[in-house]
Amino acid sequence: MKKKILTIYILTLVLAVNAQDFTDYVNPFIGTSNFGATNPGAIAPRGMVGVSPFNVAGKQNILEKDSRWLSNPYVNENTFLTGFSHVNLSGVGCPDLGVILLMPTTGDVETNHLNYGSNYTNETAKAGYYSTVLEKYNTKVEVTATPRSGVSRYSFPKGKSNILLNLGLGLTNEEGASIKIVSPTEIEGMRTVGSFCYYKPEEAYPVYFVAKFSKPAESFGVWKTPRTYIGEEAKWMTYNGKTRLMEGYQKEVIGDSIGSYFTYNFDKPTQIEVKVGVSYISIENARENLEKETHHLSFDEIYKQTVSSWNENLSKIKVEGGTQDDKTIFYTALYHTLIHPNILNDYNGEYPKMATRETLKTEGTRFTVFSFWDTYRNLHALMSLVYPKQQSDMVKSMLDIYDESGWLPKWELNATETTTMVGDPAGIILTDTYLKGIKDFDVEKAYQAMVKSADAIDNNPLRPGIKNYIDKGYLTSDQGGSVSTTQEYNITDFSIALLAKELNKKEDYKRFIKRSISYRALFDDNLKLLRPRNDDGSWYEPFDPLAGANFTKNIGFIEGNAWQYTFMVSHDINGLMKLMGGPKPFSKQLQKVFDTKQFDMANEPDIAYPYLFNYVKGEEWRTQKMVSKLIRQYFQNKPAGLPGNDDTGTMSAWLIYSMMGFYPVSPGEPIYAITSPVFDKITIALHSEYYKGKELIIEKTGNKGGVIETIQLDNKIHKGYFINHSDLVKGSKLKINLK
Amino acid sequence: MKKKILTIYILTLVLAVNAQDFTDYVNPFIGTSNFGATNPGAIAPRGMVGVSPFNVAGKQNILEKDSRWLSNPYVNENTFLTGFSHVNLSGVGCPDLGVILLMPTTGDVETNHLNYGSNYTNETAKAGYYSTVLEKYNTKVEVTATPRSGVSRYSFPKGKSNILLNLGLGLTNEEGASIKIVSPTEIEGMRTVGSFCYYKPEEAYPVYFVAKFSKPAESFGVWKTPRTYIGEEAKWMTYNGKTRLMEGYQKEVIGDSIGSYFTYNFDKPTQIEVKVGVSYISIENARENLEKETHHLSFDEIYKQTVSSWNENLSKIKVEGGTQDDKTIFYTALYHTLIHPNILNDYNGEYPKMATRETLKTEGTRFTVFSFWDTYRNLHALMSLVYPKQQSDMVKSMLDIYDESGWLPKWELNATETTTMVGDPAGIILTDTYLKGIKDFDVEKAYQAMVKSADAIDNNPLRPGIKNYIDKGYLTSDQGGSVSTTQEYNITDFSIALLAKELNKKEDYKRFIKRSISYRALFDDNLKLLRPRNDDGSWYEPFDPLAGANFTKNIGFIEGNAWQYTFMVSHDINGLMKLMGGPKPFSKQLQKVFDTKQFDMANEPDIAYPYLFNYVKGEEWRTQKMVSKLIRQYFQNKPAGLPGNDDTGTMSAWLIYSMMGFYPVSPGEPIYAITSPVFDKITIALHSEYYKGKELIIEKTGNKGGVIETIQLDNKIHKGYFINHSDLVKGSKLKINLK
Known part of the structure; x- marks a missing residue:
């Protein structure tokens, strides 16, 4: 037995020396300032899906998506993060995509990203991996990706925690989404994207997703925000222009400004993994993409696969x-x-x-x-x-x-x-x-x-x-x-x-x-x-x-x-x-x-x-x-x-x-x-x-x-x-x- | 032979005398004024679906849904009609439903109901039947219904005609819909309803539909209207707050304010029948409801069935x-x-x-x-x-x-x-x-x-x-x-x-x-x-x-x-x-x-x-x-x-x-x-x-x-x-x- 172990050890050493890790030389932060328009998010080679930190909403940010033309979900100088978007463009001059935003929070459910956004620290970005700590929530976020799925791991502290999926927020003014909580571990839906450069708004199109959670939510719900009505008709709506929470709701919800929350009560620090499969065809395909590419695999296993794929290319x-x-x-x-x-x-x-x-x-x-x-x-x-x-x-x-x-x-x-x-x-x-x-x-x-x-x-x-x-x-x-x-x-x-x-x-x-x-x-x-x-x-x-x-x-x-x-x-x-x-x-x-x-x-x-x-x-x-x-x-x-x-x-x-x-x-x-x-x-x-x-x-x-x-x-x-x-x-x- | 014919003749006479038509004594206009809140639309006994003229939008109307509390899709004194809604409540005190609005028009496609609405004349209402002539379009509209489907017959003049399906308009402020043009003869989708009395907005829910047209549209499309943005971000959108037409579009479109149009060019006066199946469960069920209840039946055959059902009850x-x-x-x-x-x-x-x-x-x-x-x-x-x-x-x-x-x-x-x-x-x-x-x-x-x-x-x-x-x-x-x-x-x-x-x-x-x-x-x-x-x-x-x-x-x-x-x-x-x-x-x-x-x-x-x-x-x-x-x-x-x-x-x-x-x-x-x-x-x-x-x-x-x-x-x-x-x-x- 000893001999065998030694052989394996030597083999491993040899492999380690030979198998140069080219991803060591990838710094995804390059291009995230000076209008490089890249993002440090996790993505697989030529992936349809990537998970990027989204820090371009909110006046706290130096470069803010609504007050100036901004074509990227992340700007290095910005400081206020409002989620992690699952479809993104890298190095383009016009805004598009930047949607399907997940965000972990703690405490009571807050659905307005301008309120639930957080400063962040300890950013790390590698090929196929990004992590940061949300200061407001003392929560570490790690993300990786397969070609058609984004995978997140949240390390929550003890106490009440939430995972928000905001379909109202996005990089552009395009709107329209549907969401359905399938079970306490699964959400499906779609988001409208398109109108790249605000050209051809008539060709906006849907992107579908299925999100699976490693632990069932203890409670969940959907939110929906109507536009603000004025005049007589405004008086009837206690929720005029305000978000309404639809607790425990499991039917399809559709609208311009909607989202969902999964809530947990942890008696000790706990990790939750969320896998999001995406498709431009259908929810069924998004689910198949997710299952075929991530089924039974943990965050770490998926990340290892993706690094390997990067290495092979590089x-x-x-x-x-x-x-x-x-x-x-x-x-x-x-x-x-x-x-x-x-x-x-x-x-x-x-x-x-x-x-x-x-x-x-x-x-x-x-x-x-x-x-x-x-x-x-x-x-x-x-x-x-x-x-x-x-x-x-x-x-x-x-x-x-x-x-x-x-x-x-x-x-x-x-x-x-x-x-x-x-x-x-x-x-x-x-x-x-x-x-x-x-x-x-x-x-x-x-x-x-x-x-x-x-x-x-x-x-x-x-x-x-x-x-x-x-x-x-x-x-x-x-x-x-x-x-x-x-x-x-x-x-x-x-x-x-x-x-x-x-x-x-x-x-x-x-x-x-x-x-x-x-x-x-x-x-x-x-x-x-x-x-x-x-x-x-x-x-x-x-x-x-x-x-x-x-x-x-x-x-x-x-x-x-x-x-x-x-x-x-x-x-x-x-x-x-x-x-x-x-x-x-x-x-x-x-x-x-x-x-x-x-x-x-x-x-x-x-x-x-x-x-x-x-x-x-x-x-x-x-x-x-x-x-x-x-x-x-x-x-x-x-x-x-x-x-x-x-x-x-x-x-x-x-x-x-x-x-x-x-x-x-x-x-x-x-x-x-x-x-x-x-x-x-x-x-x-x-x-x-x-x-x-x-x-x-x-x-x-x-x-x-x-x-x-x-x-x-x-x-x-x-x-x-x-x-x-x-x-x-x-x-x-x-x-x-x-x- | 002569004897046989005579026997049949006598039998027919006897039947005609015995088979009293109780629907002759139904006047669906009763209750459509004095806040009776009934509507003259066509409906089958205890039907899930009814097709009601919708004349409560637009300042031309004496009683207008946005400027006062109004719980019905139709008011007899009003004069400006903006469509025909397929789910309606009769004799209630709070607004709800009043959605899935079809409207025939002629000429160029106009998607704003305040513009495409029309005066109307020659109203007839019976149990299971309503008809009117839209003055602006010289188009006769007749509607009938099965328990789960609304059926319309439009008698268009020669020339360019359109059938609009407006999912933005509805009796209440509830919003959110999806639409998909399946083929030049079929549309499917959903509309959010609920919040009866503007109570419990958190329990809003979907109503699904499938619409089938007797003749394929020569051209078709979907429209979508975003909310009106202000500030810097508004400058990028040529379509800010404006409707965009998505011509020939056949993918699912989702949003708060959307609709579709089917366009025809008739070289002679032509009738089109539209059947709309409805379900509170799914599009598939809406399609099944439609097919089981109306399949292969013409407008006249369906109306005959519905009258018979009314007669049996009355x-x-x-x-x-x-x-x-x-x-x-x-x-x-x-x-x-x-x-x-x-x-x-x-x-x-x-x-x-x-x-x-x-x-x-x-x-x-x-x-x-x-x-x-x-x-x-x-x-x-x-x-x-x-x-x-x-x-x-x-x-x-x-x-x-x-x-x-x-x-x-x-x-x-x-x-x-x-x-x-x-x-x-x-x-x-x-x-x-x-x-x-x-x-x-x-x-x-x-x-x-x-x-x-x-x-x-x-x-x-x-x-x-x-x-x-x-x-x-x-x-x-x-x-x-x-x-x-x-x-x-x-x-x-x-x-x-x-x-x-x-x-x-x-x-x-x-x-x-x-x-x-x-x-x-x-x-x-x-x-x-x-x-x-x-x-x-x-x-x-x-x-x-x-x-x-x-x-x-x-x-x-x-x-x-x-x-x-x-x-x-x-x-x-x-x-x-x-x-x-x-x-x-x-x-x-x-x-x-x-x-x-x-x-x-x-x-x-x-x-x-x-x-x-x-x-x-x-x-x-x-x-x-x-x-x-x-x-x-x-x-x-x-x-x-x-x-x-x-x-x-x-x-x-x-x-x-x-x-x-x-x-x-x-x-x-x-x-x-x-x-x-x-x-x-x-x-x-x-x-x-x-x-x-x-x-x-x-x-x-x-x-x-x-x-x-x-x-x-x-x-x-x-x-x-x-x-x-x-x-x-x-x-x-x-x-x-x-x-």
Whole structure:
């Protein structure tokens, strides 16, 4: 027996050493300040459900959801917590979800969150875990999650305690919920969500839930608050505008402002676990999701599973060298790219059809939260490289959406097309994915879908202004963001051309490659910048190239100004260079963006700018210096450690690539710009189904703080500062020698 | 062949002559003015569902639901109609139900009832049928009903037409609904109702429905209106406080203010039929109710069935003589007594348990809407006589309620005990029913239930003030309605005594018979009236015997004054007579009630007064004169043809008895006071399961306008002006000879 025990002990030791816990480097507080819009809640990789502390209601808070536009359930500087929301978005610019709020309290039942809210302390956040202590209630809250369930553990003190489920409160003004106490251990119901950005309120939709409690409530009830009536009819209601408690009530209760309470009387400190299953289809599915994913498992067992799932995902990239903080910002960024897109389908495969929300079923995974205007730039490229199976499923989901709605998605959220932001970016992702070698999808359908939105003149939801775009080559100044949208369409048309070429559609190739450079007509030789033109072809006057920075309103550009957009022609940098008078003026003008502080790290249009010096021979060191500087300046191991909104992982994806020393500088094209990596060695496990190589290794050698002297691919000198995707994924070693 | 046709022809003629259509004498407009609170909508006998025109919203109306207390969905004087509600109460004093509102419109969809409401014309109302023409839309609306479904037929003009289902609008301030368009021919959902009298808002509950349309909508959608936000958060919502249309939406929509529209484009005038099934259990049950009761049947076929059902019920009493108007007020009154109590259980027998609303199942009929403070006085006696099977089922429902809630009902509505009004009247009904020979219920349980509320000192929901009542014999003046409630308890205790005697519980009999006359301590010798006493036994001062008339507030009496209550000791008229100094002072004092205009025909406490002259030998003519006068004065074939609120048929039951020449003057005791009938001959079919006699015949002879000279029972002179129930139901002929 002794020998056996020893063997196990040694095995355990070996496993412990080998089984590196990458979640140690995840700090979910990064991005929870400085409008990063992430939250420190517990979530499983690509989980439909996460449990986030909700601290954005109540005037006690610095940033409060009702008195200012706020798109996240949690702000690090805030201090007043009113619950834990079970469906949340991470890194978005518009409020939605942030509902199904659980809150433990003690003492008498209080149903107004402004009264029952509490300060909190001792916050801990890890991948798949968050905990805090509610000061007012001396109650520790721990939360974890499975893909479709949130799990909470409350450590109550002795005495009377309550668990509130507030369906009136939420991140947005959307309302409408139903609740039914099924038994003293179970509650079911639904909450209305939707109206992302307060667009399309007519497409609000239900999210269903089932909550199961580890101990039966000793008493329970539901509350309902009517609106405040005035005049004669108000006199009849003793409860006018006031909450009424419906004690012991077990029938369905419906209304705009409702909730439930479970009450306990503990004779000693007691833990209660609450599991909340969620579905966008039905209560039955929410219950099945809950049961299949959490049945018979304790909080600790579920957390262990979720950590393991995180580890498996994070371990696809191993980094060596760098500081602890470097690793933390890197793996936290990777963690952030593994939150959205997230699964939409239930355990049984059912998910809502686009817009009409009929129930459909998938054999694979139906992904959602496609913020393509952001993510086409780098996140999906990262997925193709590191998680090609996931990317393949995302592409299949895009084609499902096309089948369901007739159009590719632009900003899809839970089977609604929110139509926020501009451009027609889906096609870029499709081309990029295909050209990177992920081909297990219906590429002909994908191509057809891309051409549809590129050519449809009437009722085209993806390309407003397309008539002018086709006729004149550009949108005219009467159309919002006329220049930037022209650029976006150009980039997509370039991707269509690339795919046409690949599919041997020569006529299409010619047509779209020609269309893709029509932005050139908007180049103002005097300003050396892009500039809006009027319908008659004249320049828009008066024109201020600085207008539009910091999200201020302007003509011609969406969320940016002429400086921040002019270089966003990633597919035609050489063309732009010519327009500017050659490499030197181009480089000078590009440097000017940084020197005049027009560069905005916090928004997408210019995030590839630092890599564009690579296009000018001899100026590549500027890319390396600038990227290194931006990493240090904007990305840090602290709540304000993102430059701004994470944009569903786009900022994080920028950081990951930049720290690894290469960047997908021209979305759609399977190429990367090279820069100096932060880490000494990066090992990316390559997916055997998609790539021949087993792993991609990037090594940094030489003067670690210096600039690149030579680049070697598999021990041969590599010319230039770009590298093809195909060269990387055949199982190469990229060696970057600094001087 | 010729012979056969002739035979059929003769047969048809014979049938036509024999099959009298009693519904010809039903005018559902009676009681729709003068606060009668009935409605002219279509309903089946004791239907859970009825379809009533809803004309009480909008300032155009004289009586408007929001600007004054209004308990009915329809007022005859009003002119602006905003839909047709599918669950309604008839003759109650508090608003509830009045929801699930359908409305046909033409032209563009308008969702605000204040805008889409219309004037209307050509109203027709019959038993089971109502129709009108909406002037604004040139659309004829016809409605009928089965017990659990409302059926509408809209005759639309050519062009664009809509059918709106508004779940935001309702008679009360209660809110909260869900709706789901299942297909272009079907909608399902629920609406919250409850809070009758704005009491017990914590017991609000759902009513479910399924609506099926005879033709598929060409387009459809749902609307939802949020509350009006103010401040910063209001700026984000283009739809703040405004209705949003969710076109083509087929997912569940939930909120306080929602509705749906079905739109058609007719190339010629077209009829659409809409059937709405209802359930208090579930959508599934609502669908089953609809399908079982209306499946494959057209509007006309359903109406025919419902008329037939009305005829069957109304035919239990046949009257001869009298004018057309006499017959109309009589059969309309009978119609009104056949609306409430109504069925609560679904087609499959399921119904909600009291308060907790768990699903229970009955083999028989679970009745609801028990307004016992009103109906114990005469309506249930009428049911026992004419519809003993129904009365038996009502009693069984009462005992079910006792089983479910621990207490007999007082004012039960859809499985909630509203606890409106006073007294503990259920026991009176139980005794009355049993002593009249309807014994197929668990009388021991009934007795136990009666004693429970008579004896429970603590937490007795039926008898507030019971401690004083038992200790002192009366409630004290600090308790609202102390005198009248003492009287009510006395009458119930008398009934307990009667049943105790019948069940051979001698001790109980003694105890309760003694308790039943405790009101005597409240008799003020000087005033010759009852008067409240203080806790120390002294008279309440200052005391105004006139205070309390016309529903004004007073001390000592609920909804009445000392004059209107003093004689309400139906079980102890001889005792009261003694207190007053004998028959003559009694008769004089009673006459004074009428002479000083203190008598109130519109409320229950004094409605038996006109019959009390029968207790004084030689004064019986006063009863006959007074009853005849009151019939003519207060009951007429016109909308204002009820003295006031019908009180779920109590006023109507008074009229029916009074026109037949006898009245259940002492509830609980199986006796009737006799007066001169209006009709020459009344034939009541006696139920063979309960009564030996086949029919009871009452005949009026002699000078038809005169007073009674002799009374004969089965051709023998009958002494006195009272008659036992048992004498009537053995198949007797009561002959009343006038001089």
